[in-house]
Amino acid sequence: MENISGSGSANSSGSRDSSVDLDFPSPTIMGKQTPNKSPIAGLKAGSKNNFKGTGKTDRKAKLIATISARVVKVYPNGNLFIVGKKIVKINEDEQILKISGIVKPTYIEQDNSVLSDRISDMYVEYNGKGFIADNQKPGWLSRFLVKIWPF
Structure with missing residues (x-):
């Protein structure tokens, strides 16, 4: 959250x-x-x-989601490096949520969950693919011209 x-x-x-x-x-x-x-x-x-x-x-952003993650590394001090990914596809549009970070084992709740403010070095990525995502940004020629236009 x-x-x-x-x-x-x-x-x-x-x-x-x-x-x-x-x-x-x-x-x-x-x-x-x-x-x-x-x-x-x-x-x-x-x-x-x-x-x-x-x-x-x-800039304002609000993201509320529940995502499963797996432990991919255990550090010598016992901390866990977790990685999770969730893809939701509806009508040829995909929403992709990725998360990773380091969790102290004592922060893991009894139901095996961890609040996001307890994940250090947290990385969250939320992107979309498909018709809606493609139409929310300018075309490739417009983006190219903006980068090279000197005025």
Whole structure:
């Protein structure tokens, strides 16, 4: 029995503003300085760079299932490594549940069950195959273009 939820968000921003102004004085003609309305020889340059990014993730999942598992390894300290798999197929659609992890023998209940919060290094995988699962994701060309599109 697993009930998982989580959320996270991030905001970032950056800014850079730089400028260069090289100005040479107006020339002097017959001992008099000419009016300096604009530099005769000069260089002005500027640069601005702004970045603002935001992101948010929100995920909720709830899985309630009973699955049989078998002991595939016994560690020297007595802990058990278990593996279980359940496949339910309805109308050409398959739901596949896999679980594995390490169980301390004292956590095994009298009815030979173990609560999921008592399994360490637990790995749970729940996937589907078939028409419904195939139609819940974009096609292969869309996924390919998303990976290579630079914009």
